[in-house]
Amino acid sequence: MLQLILSCAVFLILHLWVSGTPLRDRLVARLGEGPYLGLFSLASVVVLVWMLMAYGAARSEGPHAVWWGPSPLTLHIQLVLMLVAFLLAVPGLLTRNPGSVGQTGALQDPDPVRGVLRITRHPFLWGVAIWSAGHLLVNGDLISLILFGTMGVLAVGGAASIDAKRRRTHGEGWAAFEARSSFLPFGAILQGRQALRPAEFGLQALIALAIYLAALLAHPLIAGVPALG
Template sequence: MLQLVLASAAFLLLHLWVSGTPLRDRLVARLGEGAYLGLFSLASVAILVWMLAAYGGARSAGYNPTWWGPTPLTQHVQLVLMLVAFLLIVPGVMARNPGAVGQTGALQDPDPVRGILRVTRHPFLWGVGIWAGGHLLVNGDLISLILFGSLGVLAIGGAASIDAKRRRVYGETWAGFEAKSSFVPFAAILSGRQTLRPGEFALPALVGLAVYVATLLGHPLIAGVPALG
């Protein structure tokens, strides 16, 4: 349990403190952008592996109080949330996004807000946040609260951190991108600043649907428990 707490805390600190504050700017100035991103990526992967290993160890350790579990209703709700999550995560990964690592050059595109970015400028992170929330809906045990809660906080907090970081570095250029997009999904569309054009991300959405189905079927191999009751 202690290892899971430490790993989760380290993951949050790495992304919200090291990457999300002016400390990042000082590290980039000293190391260079490429070296910083390489070290940051290695640290992220290493800590994530630590988290998952610690989660597996905590599951078999014995002490794991549970406050709620799945019900027929919450299981159905979770399946819907997982579909929404994958329809954000996969198109988000496939999109050219100024908010993603190494893609800030997209700010110079004539129309940087395209496809899934019309829904939100942080589709991948919102998808991870919804994925984490869906798992918390049906997993009310302590170690799940630590793991999925940390990932959910990181996803939404990380999206806000990216906005602050890009605003600090790119100023009015990023402000223009923000004005044409939205942090909260569908907010720009509902306010009339954007229009939903499904054709722009139809193929990524189909890929996301395929990954969703494959994950449902393969969940016993991936996580050791069936996703379909």
């Protein structure tokens, strides 16, 4: 349990305190953009593996406090949430996005807000947040709260951190991108600043659906429990 708490704390510190603050700017100035990104990526992978191993070890330690569990209703809700999460996260990875690492040049595109970015400028991170919320809905034990809660906080906090970082480094270009997009999913669409155009990411959505179905079938191998009850 202690290892899980420590690994989750380090993961949050690494992404919210190091990556999303002026400390990152100072590290980049000293190390250079490429070496910094390489070291940061390596550290992220190492800590993520640590988190997953610590979660598995904590599960095997014995019974833990449980405040709620799955029900037929929440299991069905979770399946819907997981589909939404995949429909955001997968197109988010496949879409050129100024908020992604190494893609800030997209700010110079004639129309940088395309496809799933019309829904939110942080589709992948919101996908992770919804994925975390869905797992918390049916896993009310202490170790799940720690792991999935960490991932949810990281996703939402990371999205806000990216906005703050890009405002510092790209000024008016990022401000124009923000004006045509939204932090919250569907925010710009509801405010009339954007229009949903499914045709722009239809193929990506089909890929997301295929991965979602594969994840459902492979869930016993991935997590040790069936996703379909």
